Structures are given as structure tokens and as C-alpha cells.
Amino acid sequence: MSRILFMGTPDFACPSLEALYEAGHEICAVITRADKPKNRGMQLTPPPVKELAIAHGTPVYQPATLRDGEAAEYIRAMAPELIAVVAYGRILPKEILDIPPCGCINVHPSLLPKYQGAAPIQWAVLNGDKTTGVTIMQMDEALDTGDILSQEETKIHPNETAGDLFDRLSIQGARLLAKSIPAIVNGTVKRTPQDPAKATHAPPLRREMSPVDWTRPAQEMLSQIRGLNPWPMATTEIADKTFKLHTAYVGGDARIAPPGTVVSAGEGGLEIACGDGTVVITRLQPPGKKAMAAADYLRGNPIELGR
DSSP states (O other): OOEEEEEEOSGGGHHHHHHHHHTTOEEEEEEOOOOEEETTTTEEEOOHHHHHHHHTTOOEEOOSOSSSSHHHHHHHHHOOSEEEEESOSSOOOHHHHTSSTTOEEEEESSOTTTTEESOHHHHHHHTTOSEEEEEEEEOOSSSSOSOEEEEEEEEOOTTOOHHHHHHHHHHHHHHHHHHHHHHHHHTOOOOBOOOGGGOOEEOOOOGGGOBOOTTSOHHHHHHHHHHTTTTTOEEEEETTEEEEEEEEEEOOSSOOSOTTOEEEEETTEEEEEETTEEEEEEEEEOTTSOOEEHHHHHHHSOOOTTO
16 A cells, blocks of 8 residues: 555545545545635635545645745655645645655546646536546646546536536546556556647636527537536526526427527426527526525516516
């Protein structure tokens, strides 16, 4: 078993850390981001990875920066064979990359070189991809450009949201990480350089992406609704109110009304005309309220058809 220092922050990283514990590796330390104020009381809340590490009795270090020399000094003192990074949230400087004899590896939720960047899961769904996967990558000084050490593909389910896929890939990535480490440590892993000509990028999502354009085809609109769930969420204006759209499906395939027109509203949901037919909203979130089934909302809030 190997002596590993783990770097990660959100929920996505927790299955990977747990998989390393279960595989019997010695986790010498966990480095994570700072506690952040959350909820209405703005109480300082530790990152999920910190909570998991503390539960296992592992030392936790939360540096404000990786570039002042202190973090590198801490890591040298820990003397890890390997650093495993999963959604830590910062690019590692060369000073740290060079410390462990087996280098630094990263779990990236795409089939690199496709979707290098901050939001690979969301962009795979937004672009209507049928497949995606996870990659174990040797880290270098750039963002997600290091050699590929192992990959595993998976299908994207037709109604899967980015949040659903996030949960699934976190488990898949954890399994692949644990499976890949022995060959990485003993030096038998095959390293495949990424082809820059095939690289695509996955920049962070923005709130400006939320409003839907009803002139677009139904499938593109569904990809937007799924890809922006759970954040920042697709939105639309109906009866002078802004709704967040959680789930939907393709309705009719014939153009029966101008795009954006409400063509039916009832137990089946809220059906709205789009560029090539209709989209049926099945779950939505009214302003200032929790998400609910569209049918439940419509019972107390009838919406005039043709608007």
C-alpha cells in the first residue's frame, strides 16, 4: 500500500478519498479549501472532504494559498509517495508537483482531452453528448493537459441532469482511481499524451446562461434544462413570473404555435411551444418557493393558454 496525500474539497471528492481508505492506503494528510459561511446564519461550514478526513482521524491542512512556500514545506514534511487530487479547486504550482516521487494525479470527470476545465460534466449534458467518462491524469502546470493514465467511459442517460451525472461520475472516478494507483506507484502505468488538436474546453457556468430561448429545438432546450440543474438552473418567464425549470420532456413534434406559447397546462405538466414542436415542463420552481410538480402548481395557479 502507498503513502498518499489527498487534495480535494466538495462532495465529488469524497468517494475517491473513501476508496483510498478502503483500499488500505496510508492517507498521511488531507489538504482542502477553507471553511465557508453558509445558509442564512452564515455559519462557517467545513468542506465535505474535511469532515470525512476528520472522521478517519487524518490530519487536515487548509492553506490560504499554495504559492507562498508554506504549503510545499508542509507537504515535504508529510513525505507522500503520491498526491491524489480530486476537485481541489486550485492549480498546483510546479514546486508542489515535483515533491512526491510518483507525482501528482487527478480524477477528471470527462474523457480527456475533451472538456478540459471547470465544468466538464455540465457541458457534456448541455451539448447533448451521449457518452462521457472519467480520466486519471498525471498533473502538470497547465489546466487538465497532463498525460492520460487511465480512462473509463459511461453513457449519459436521456433524462439525466448534470447533478445526477455528477453523483454517478464521482463513484466511477473513485473506483478508477483506486484501481489505477498500483500501476502508477510501481511505474508500469502506460502514459498517453493528450492531443492538443482534439482538446475542447469546459468553462465555468454563468447565470446569464439560464434564460431559455423557446425558438430553439426541443432537444436542445432539454439539454439546457438538464445541464444547468442543479446550478444555475434554466429559467423562463410565464405570466410575468420567472420560473426555474427542473425537469421536462419533448412533447409534440409539430409546430402548433409561436415559440414560447403555453399550449396546454394540466396534470401532465406545462406544455410550451418551441422551435420544432413542444416541451413539457414537469417540475418547476416558482419565485420564492421550493420546487414542485408543475401539475401541483397549476392546481392553485391556473395559467392562461396562448400566452
